[in-house]
Amino acid sequence: MSLFVAVPVGLAMGIVFGFLLEKGRVFEPGIIVGQMQMRTFIMLKMFLAAVASGAVVLAVINGLGIVKLQPKAALYAADVVGGLILGTGIALAGACPGTTLAQIGAGYRDAIFTLIGGLAGAVAFSCAEPWLKTTFLGQGQGKITFADLLGVPYWTGALALATVLVAVLVGLEWWRPWRSEIGRDADGDLGAPPSERPAGPRIVPAE
Amino acid sequence: MISLTDRAWSPYVAGVLIGLLQIPAFLLIDTALGASSSFVTVGGTVAGWIDPSILSIDYVAKHVTATAKNWWQVALVVGVAIGAFASAFLSGSLRRGVSPIWARALGTPSRGVRYAVAFVAGFLMLFGARLADGCTSGHGLSGVAQLGVGSTVAVAAMFAGGIATAMLLMRRI
Numbered sequence: 001m002s003l004f005v006a007v008p009v010g011l012a013m014g015i016v017f018g019f020l021l022e023k024g025r026v027f028e029p030g031i032i033v034g035q036m037q038m039r040t041f042i043m044l045k046m047f048l049a050a051v052a053s054g055a056v057v058l059a060v061i062n063g064l065g066i067v068k069l070q071p072k073a074a075l076y077a078a079d080v081v082g083g084l085i086l087g088t089g090i091a092l093a094g095a096c097p098g099t100t101l102a103q104i105g106a107g108y109r110d111a112i113f114t115l116i117g118g119l120a121g122a123v124a125f126s127c128a129e130p131w132l133k134t135t136f137l138g139q140g141q142g143k144i145t146f147a148d149l150l151g152v153p154y155w156t157g158a159l160a161l162a163t164v165l166v167a168v169l170v171g172l173e174w175w176r177p178w179r180s181e182i183g184r185d186a187d188g189d190l191g192a193p194p195s196e197r198p199a200g201p202r203i204v205p206a207e
Numbered sequence: 208m209i210s211l212t213d214r215a216w217s218p219y220v221a222g223v224l225i226g227l228l229q230i231p232a233f234l235l236i237d238t239a240l241g242a243s244s245s246f247v248t249v250g251g252t253v254a255g256w257i258d259p260s261i262l263s264i265d266y267v268a269k270h271v272t273a274t275a276k277n278w279w280q281v282a283l284v285v286g287v288a289i290g291a292f293a294s295a296f297l298s299g300s301l302r303r304g305v306s307p308i309w310a311r312a313l314g315t316p317s318r319g320v321r322y323a324v325a326f327v328a329g330f331l332m333l334f335g336a337r338l339a340d341g342c343t344s345g346h347g348l349s350g351v352a353q354l355g356v357g358s359t360v361a362v363a364a365m366f367a368g369g370i371a372t373a374m375l376l377m378r379r380i
Binding site: 006009010012017022023025028029035037039042045050052061066068071072073075079080081082087089090091092094096097098101103105107111115116124125132140144157158173185186189192193 | 213334
């Protein structure tokens with residue numbers, strides 16, 4: 001596809017993506033930090049729902065032979081080390097690379113600094129990449145999927161994954177209804193944790 | 208019913224609809240949803256104006272080339288900002304300044320401290336994402352849905368790093 005079609009398509013898809021991230025509230029620092037502190041689970045709920053629906057649609061369009069899958073190569077050391085650094089950044093940013101842009105759109109001022117830091121981090125990695133790939137971080141095992149390991153067709157594995165995720169989501173919602181985790185200003189801010197709240201006036205029982 | 212002017216939709220509805228975006232990504236662009244390579248495309252292009260020698264690094268050259276996939280993803284993340292603005296505008300929940308949680312999480316209301324932390328956080332996020340070859344979107348949404356073994360490892364590490372940092376380094380929000 002030509003660049004002149006790909007860019008408008010990307011823009012249109014991005015607008016939908018950003019709209020949904022904002023409506024789902026998974027761009028709010030309160031929701032993302034709340035997830036990492038295991039106080040609220042809205043991020044996990046949206047994430048797992050998106051993985052499940054993605055797995056179902058890919059099971060269909062790949063199963064029918066319409067598209068090829070695009071799994072990434074397994075580079076275990078880089079996946080672990082990179083994932084840990086990425087996770088540290090996500091907690092401190094209260095955002096992921098994509099949701100940083102949603103924060104900017106919604107008006108959060110600090111997200112501009114996250115974006116600039118992100119561009120600097122991407123350039124720094126690019127400069128180190130020729131060296132990094134010669135180290136243990138460049139060692140990998142190629143594109144392997146759990147479907148390959150289990151010896152089942154992709155669509156079977158994908159539908160099994162989606163089924164498990166739906167069960168997990170039903171359990172999560174039963175345990176922690178999402179409406180109770182949104183907060184008054186829909187930003188995941190539920191107020192200071194009970195342990196850090198200043199002690200209120202004690203009610204002394206009448207004699 | 209859900210409405211475009213609602214402040215919040217169920218995360219399940221929003222999540223399922225985000226998953227459906229894999230359809231145009233695979234059918235039209237022949238790629239999966241992702242966000243972090245666009246930072247190399249934009250960062251590399253800007254750095255190339257200042258110091259053209261950076262463009263001789265294969266990794267940078269590969270990302271800044273005018274291919275459909277490279278610039279589709281840049282357009283995607285620009286669209287994310289526009290879409291989030293539109294949604295917040297329609298529901299009257301546009302934000303100003305920084306989230307109220309930061310004063311508690313960082314233990315100071317200082318805007319300067321928050322901006323400095325945000326810069327460092329962005330740096331770590333993209334350095335880590337590029338090292339792992341994907342972020343919450345590419346490894347998380349797309350890689351796990353494709354049953355990728357490496358992606359699943361990366362997502363587990365990402366949550367482990369995030370939880371450890373938020374629990375040990377940051378104050379409870």
